[in-house]
Amino acid sequence: MIIVSNVHKSFGPKQVLRGVNLKIYDGESLVILGPSGCGKSVLLKNIIGLMKPDSGEVLIDGEDITRFDQKKLDALRMRMGMLFQSAALFDSLNVEENIAFGLRRHTRLTDRAIHHLVSEKLELVGLPGTNYLMPSELSGGMRKRVGLARAIAMEPEIILYDEPTTGLDPIMTSAIDELHLSLKERLGVTSIVVTHDLKSAYRVCDRIALHYGGQIVEIGTREEIINSPNPVVQQFIRGEAQGPMTLL
Amino acid sequence: MLVLMNALKNTLDSIGKVSILFLQTLYWTFHNLRTGRFAFGNLIEQMSRIGVDSLLMVAITGVSTGAVLVVQIGYQFAQMGAQSYVGGVVAMSMARELAPILTSIVVAGRVGSAIAAELGTMKITEQIDALETMATNPVEYLVVPRFWGCTIMLFVLTIFTNVVGMIGGSIVAVNQIGLTLVSFRDSILHMLQIQDLMGGLIKATVFGSVIGVIGCYKGFTTEGGAEGVGQSTTSAVVVSIMLILVVNYFLTVGINNFCVAYLQ
Numbered sequence: 001m002i003i004v005s006n007v008h009k010s011f012g013p014k015q016v017l018r019g020v021n022l023k024i025y026d027g028e029s030l031v032i033l034g035p036s037g038c039g040k041s042v043l044l045k046n047i048i049g050l051m052k053p054d055s056g057e058v059l060i061d062g063e064d065i066t067r068f069d070q071k072k073l074d075a076l077r078m079r080m081g082m083l084f085q086s087a088a089l090f091d092s093l094n095v096e097e098n099i100a101f102g103l104r105r106h107t108r109l110t111d112r113a114i115h116h117l118v119s120e121k122l123e124l125v126g127l128p129g130t131n132y133l134m135p136s137e138l139s140g141g142m143r144k145r146v147g148l149a150r151a152i153a154m155e156p157e158i159i160l161y162d163e164p165t166t167g168l169d170p171i172m173t174s175a176i177d178e179l180h181l182s183l184k185e186r187l188g189v190t191s192i193v194v195t196h197d198l199k200s201a202y203r204v205c206d207r208i209a210l211h212y213g214g215q216i217v218e219i220g221t222r223e224e225i226i227n228s229p230n231p232v233v234q235q236f237i238r239g240e241a242q243g244p245m246t247l248l
Numbered sequence: 249m250l251v252l253m254n255a256l257k258n259t260l261d262s263i264g265k266v267s268i269l270f271l272q273t274l275y276w277t278f279h280n281l282r283t284g285r286f287a288f289g290n291l292i293e294q295m296s297r298i299g300v301d302s303l304l305m306v307a308i309t310g311v312s313t314g315a316v317l318v319v320q321i322g323y324q325f326a327q328m329g330a331q332s333y334v335g336g337v338v339a340m341s342m343a344r345e346l347a348p349i350l351t352s353i354v355v356a357g358r359v360g361s362a363i364a365a366e367l368g369t370m371k372i373t374e375q376i377d378a379l380e381t382m383a384t385n386p387v388e389y390l391v392v393p394r395f396w397g398c399t400i401m402l403f404v405l406t407i408f409t410n411v412v413g414m415i416g417g418s419i420v421a422v423n424q425i426g427l428t429l430v431s432f433r434d435s436i437l438h439m440l441q442i443q444d445l446m447g448g449l450i451k452a453t454v455f456g457s458v459i460g461v462i463g464c465y466k467g468f469t470t471e472g473g474a475e476g477v478g479q480s481t482t483s484a485v486v487v488s489i490m491l492i493l494v495v496n497y498f499l500t501v502g503i504n505n506f507c508v509a510y511l512q
Contacts, residue, residue: 070385077380078383088377
């Protein structure tokens, strides 16, 4: 289980996280919704240890990762995968080298076994035979799917998705969502998805949390969120410009 | 006053961070050598990019400098009947100062900027974050091969600059000043000492490490989008060249003192 407890994070005078509290259960798919620039990605980066909170705790299986040294953090990251908003593929490496990156560095698998695993992951994300393409030759949707294949290459227990469908067409969005669901079903992974795409959130979530003003203002199942009396939640899900939620 | 204080604070802050990056680079180098995880493949790739790709520019710089030196001093020396010193003076000037400094400036412009641009782009496109999420230390994976690539290749390229400088000088000496190739060569062999060459190569090695660490630091501290990458690239070149010039003075004094104390 992942517990985010009273996490604060500021950049200069700007307070991005102001006491975030969150519990994510094993095998659950939690979607964090919120307007652009509200600090959702910062929250994800705190959960995977890319940023350290100014105060508060991030507990994974009961251990506070904010106190981890580099060795323990690396060991934890071997159990986690992250799909970045921009896919963050390494420009200088081809698709196969990108996906195999973690396998080559952290396992003693043979080149043949790694090639086989990479091809299997590419099949899973619907991109068979693209092993030797360079990232510059891929479309936005293909890059996201290669990013996802890289995130799952080490068969992680936890996957963090940072805006997995932003900038994709509806068909590609749907394909990514289905992939997410099939991964959850096949590998039983815990997922945290940061997005502002409501349709996609409804499709993949077990629960939804709404992040606004540096805090989680509401959390619940899809139905609980849809029927929430909280005016901030209602404004966000109706996409209204007027209301308590101010534009950033 | 406040502006000056802020500038001083930022400069000290940067010096501290560059020093930490340098120490981390040394740590990961020795750690990986000790554990057998040193990525020699990455190092060779960087050496090829840094060295082989700079060869043409360095060759033109070396030939031109050697040739110009001979033109500048050749006629004056000939008027004084000191033709036999031309080769030696050119060789000493090249070996002690011109080859390491000019090679470093060329490499700082070409390679330091490329390193800052590459790492800066990786930073703003979250590729460095992606490395960390895959339990890979960016200093170990990105900085170590670039740092040693610059350091080793500056040493090699400076030897090359010395050689092509002598060739450029000898062509002008024979065709314009009227010296013979043998007298030019004998002058070099007579006047050039091994400590002249070694002093220049030590300088080049230090300049290479300066270019490597500054390029990587500027890349890692890139912020914003394309504009940020542009700023880092320019800044990497400017800071590297300034540092090379400052460090050159102290190295020259140190090497001279060493030679006086132990080799004469």
